[in-house]
Amino acid sequence: MxxxxxxxxxxxxxxxxxxxxxxxxxxxxxxxxxxxxxxxxxxxxxxxxxxxxxxxxxxxxxxxxxxxxxxxxxxxxxxxxxxxxxxxxxxxxxxxxxxxxxxxxxxxxxxxxxxxxxxxxxxxxxxxxxxxxxxxxxxxxxxxxxxxxxxxxxxxxxxxxxxxxxxxxxxxxxxxxxxxxxxxxxxxxxxxxxxxxxxxxNVVPNPNQESIVSGRNLPLSSKLITFDSPVDKEEFEEWVKSLPDTVYRMKGYVPIRGITNPYLFQYAYGMVNWLPEYVKMDPRLVIIGEGIGQLEYVE
Missing domain, CATH: 3.40.50.300 (P-loop containing nucleotide triphosphate hydrolases)
Known part of the structure; x- marks a missing residue:
């Protein structure tokens, strides 16, 4: 690192x-x-x-x-x-x-x-x-x-x-x-x-949450989510809508069921955006916000 x-x-x-x-x-x-x-x-x-x-x-x-x-x-x-x-x-x-x-x-x-x-x-x-x-x-x-x-x-x-x-x-x-x-x-x-x-x-990072701000009482952090299998697009968007307001930004590559390559996914201020990718990218998503250490995507 x-x-x-x-x-x-x-x-x-x-x-x-x-x-x-x-x-x-x-x-x-x-x-x-x-x-x-x-x-x-x-x-x-x-x-x-x-x-x-x-x-x-x-x-x-x-x-x-x-x-x-x-x-x-x-x-x-x-x-x-x-x-x-x-x-x-x-x-x-x-x-x-x-x-x-x-x-x-x-x-x-x-x-x-x-x-x-x-x-x-x-x-x-x-x-x-x-x-x-x-x-x-x-x-x-x-x-x-x-x-x-x-x-x-x-x-x-x-x-x-x-x-x-x-x-x-x-x-x-x-x-x-x-x-x-x-x-x-x-x-x-x-x-x-x-x-x-x-x-x-300098703080020892939590293996489940990579800290952006790495300091005492500093709220912003990021979390990396990886995907083992493709997800249903509508179910994924429902999960996004259920997230707390303290999630400010998400971006990454989300594998969609029935689609060859993961889609580029971006989220900011309540708005989502999907863009097709023409090369195969690693399926992972970065989340940035406050108090997001326990967030997981579960189908």
């Missing part, structure tokens, strides 16, 4: 600085990291900076979002990264500052390689100065900024050198009240020991 860390945070918060710091530390430890970067535009400015690190496998997604409509491209790039490099220890994923962290996780956690990647969690950089000035943002942008912080498993309160002691105390308290499960680390230039990140997010 390859450990995956997702670096989240609003535009200009210091994600690339964090990425460069972590690459340096991992190399010193003798580990082989690989990088996946999501650039907001069509020019790979940040990727060019990171690409100067020799011997580091790197894939990038330009002019699109790692989540939503870009998820298929993300899967293809990650699959290429895995096929081209068989000695990777860690994958560091830097999302665009416009990405919702949960949707980014959804794109990463593909059934194509669900048995090879272990997503450890989301490290979010919160720009301390921007937090104080968040009311100046438009409602939509402010909501994204807050969501990135709310879904963090570790929060790096960055650029703390730009605040007074009283301002820093205010920001730390407000963010702690907003997300009371993630440890908050005050940083300058996004400097933090990788060993701290690793220790904080």
């Amino acid at each position: 390859i450990d995956v860390y997702l670096l989240s945070g609003f535009l200009g918060s210091g994600k690339t600085s964090l990425l460069m710091n972590l690459i340096s530390q991992l190399k010193e430890e003798g580990k082989k990291p690989a990088i996946f970067m999501n650039e907001f535009g069509s020019i790979s400015i940040d990727s060019d900076t990171v690409g100067k690190e020799k011997g580091i496998p790197l894939k990038e997604l330009l002019n699109g979002c790692i989540c939503c409509t870009g998820s298929e491209k993300t899967e293809a790039q990650l699959q290429g990264l895995l096929e081209e490099n068989d000695d990777i220890d860690v994958i560091l994923i830097e999302t665009t500052g416009a990405a919702h962290p949960v949707e980014a996780l959804d794109a990463v956690y593909s059934p194509l390689f669900a048995d090879r990647l272990r997503v450890k969690g989301i490290i979010t950089l919160a720009d301390a100065k921007r937090w104080l000035e968040r009311e100046k943002m438009s409602p939509q942008i402010r909501s994204l900024f807050m969501e990135q912080i709310r879904h963090a498993h570790i929060i790096l309160l960055n650029k703390t050198d730009l605040l007074s002691e009283s301002e820093l105390a205010t920001v730390s308290m407000e963010i702690s009240n907003f997300n009371n499960t993630a440890p908050i680390i005050q940083t300058v230039n996004a400097e933090i020991p990788f060993s701290y990140i690793e220790k904080t997010l």
Whole structure:
């Protein structure tokens, strides 16, 4: 299993600085990291900076979002990264500052390689100065900024050198009240020991449930369901309808009775989508949600 860390945070918060710091530390430890970067535009400015690190496998997604409509491209790039490099220890994923962290996780956690990647969690950089000035943002942008912080498993309160002691105390308290499960680390230039990140997010996985968020009191998790035999399509959809509202996303390949190849199945926000596949894919389904450890499909 390859450990995956997702670096989240609003535009200009210091994600690339964090990425460069972590690459340096991992190399010193003798580990082989690989990088996946999501650039907001069509020019790979940040990727060019990171690409100067020799011997580091790197894939990038330009002019699109790692989540939503870009998820298929993300899967293809990650699959290429895995096929081209068989000695990777860690994958560091830097999302665009416009990405919702949960949707980014959804794109990463593909059934194509669900048995090879272990997503450890989301490290979010919160720009301390921007937090104080968040009311100046438009409602939509402010909501994204807050969501990135709310879904963090570790929060790096960055650029703390730009605040007074009283301002820093205010920001730390407000963010702690907003997300009371993630440890908050005050940083300058996004400097933090990788060993701290690793220790904080490291838990022994339950063999029946691969944890996406792998930390105490962090609700989101994923579960991989495999199929030993084809299922009845209508019965399967009835089972999907019976699931609790805390199931947010499902995607994978479901074998249908009487059909040669498993169908690509996707579920989000109560909507289901079936697409035929013309090659035989492994019959397995990834479920993402809260409190899903006991979910099973029984005909």
